Amino acid sequence: MLHLTSLAVHFGDRTLFEGVDLAIGNKDRIGLVGRNGAGKSTLLKIIAGLQKPSGGSVNTPKEYRIGYLPQEMEHEEESTVMEVAMQAFAEVQALETRLEALTKEVAERTDYESDSYADLIQELSDANERLDAIGAASTEEQAHRILQGLGFKITDMTRQMSEFSGGWKMRVELAKLLLMQPDLLLLDEPTNHLDIESIE
Ligand SMILES: Nc1ncnc2c1ncn2[C@@H]1O[C@H](COP(=O)(O)OP(=O)(O)OP(=O)(O)O)[C@@H](O)[C@H]1O
Ligand SMILES: [Mg+2]
Numbered sequence: 649m650l651h652l653t654s655l656a657v658h659f660g661d662r663t664l665f666e667g668v669d670l671a672i673g674n675k676d677r678i679g680l681v682g683r684n685g686a687g688k689s690t691l692l693k694i695i696a697g698l699q700k701p702s703g704g705s706v707n708t709p710k711e712y713r714i715g716y717l718p719q720e721m722e723h724e725e726e727s728t729v730m731e732v733a734m735q736a737f738a739e740v741q742a743l744e745t746r747l748e749a750l751t752k753e754v755a756e757r758t759d760y761e762s763d764s765y766a767d768l769i770q771e772l773s774d775a776n777e778r779l780d781a782i783g784a785a786s787t788e789e790q791a792h793r794i795l796q797g798l799g800f801k802i803t804d805m806t807r808q809m810s811e812f813s814g815g816w817k818m819r820v821e822l823a824k825l826l827l828m829q830p831d832l833l834l835l836d837e838p839t840n841h842l843d844i845e846s847i848e
Contacts, residue, residue, distance in 0.1 A: 649673055650695070650712065650832060655704035657690055664690060668704065672832065689719050692834045711774075715830035719837050723817045725810035729800060732809060732820045733791040736827035740779065740787065747775045781829070794823045815840075 649671060656666035664687040672678065680688050693699040695706055696716035708714070724732060750772045759765050795805065798819045809817055818838070825833060 649709065651705075651707040652695070653705050653707065655691075655694065655706070656702050657687060657694070658702040666703070674831075689836050692716065692836050693718075695832075696834055709831075712832070713828070713830040714832045714834060715825040715828055716834045717818070717822055717825055717836060717838055719840075721818075721821065723809050723821070725808065727809055728806050729795065729809065729812075729820050730788075730791060730805040733795055733823045733827060734787065736791070736824045737787045739828065743775055743779050747772070747779065750775060787827075790827055791823070794826050795820070798823055 651672075652668055652670040654666075655668035655670075657664040658666075668691070680691065682688050690699065693716075694701050696714055697706070698716070750768065754768060754772060757765055757768070792802070792805065796802070800816075800819070800823075809820065812820070818840075822835075822838060
C-alpha cells in the first residue's frame with residue numbers, strides 16, 4: 649500500500665495541485681486523466697521519488713520497489729535491445745553477490761544470541777526469497793518472452809537501439825521494467841508509443 653497525503657506542488661505563487669490524498673493498494677490499476685499541463689507527469693515523478701513535493705508526503709512500505717517509465721527519455725542508442733532489457737537483472741546479480749557474502753558471514757559467526765545475528769539471518773532469508781521470486785526461468789528466457797510479447801522478433805534482439813523508432817525504444821524500456829517486477833509500475837502515457845495490439 650502506498651499513501652499520498654496532502655500532496656502539493658507550487659511553482660512560485662502558482663499552485664499546480666494541492667490536497668492530493670491517495671492510497672494505492674497492491675492490486676489497484678489506476679488511470680490518471682487530465683489536460684496537458686495538469687500535472688500528471690509531475691505527480692508520477694514525485695511518486696517515483698525523482699522530485700520533491702512542495703508539501704505533503706509519500707509513504708511506501710519498506711523494500712517497496714517502484715518501476716517508472718517516463719513520458720520522454722534518452723535511450724542507450726549503442727546498446728542492443730537485449731542488452732537494455734537484461735539491465736533489469738542487475739539487481740539479481742547484486743543479490744547473488746550479497747547472498748554469497750551473507751552465507752559466508754553466517755558460517756563464520758558464533759554470536760548466535762545477538763540481535764545483529766538475528767538481523768543477518770533475516771537479511772539472508774529475504775535475499776533468498778527475492779531471488780526465488782525473480783529467478784524462475786533463466787533471465788535470458790524471461791527477456792526473450794517479454795520482448796516477443798511486445799512485438800520484437802528474435803532477430804531484433806541483437807539489433808542496436810539506434811535502429812528503432814521512438815515507440816519501439818520505449819517498448820524496450822517497458823520490457824526492462826516488466827522484467828524487474830516492481831511492486832508498483834508507473835507508466836507516463838505509454839500508449840503514445842504502443843499500437844493497439846501491444847496495448848491489448
Ligand atoms: N520547474 C518548474 N517550474 C515551473 N513550472 C513547472 C516546472 N516543472 C513543471 N512545471 C509546470 O507544471 C505543469 C505540469 O506539467 P506536467 O508535465 O506535470 O503536466 P502533464 O499533466 O504531464 O502534461 P502533459 O499531458 O502535457 O504530459 C506545466 O504547466 C509545467 O510547465
Ligand atoms: Mg505528462
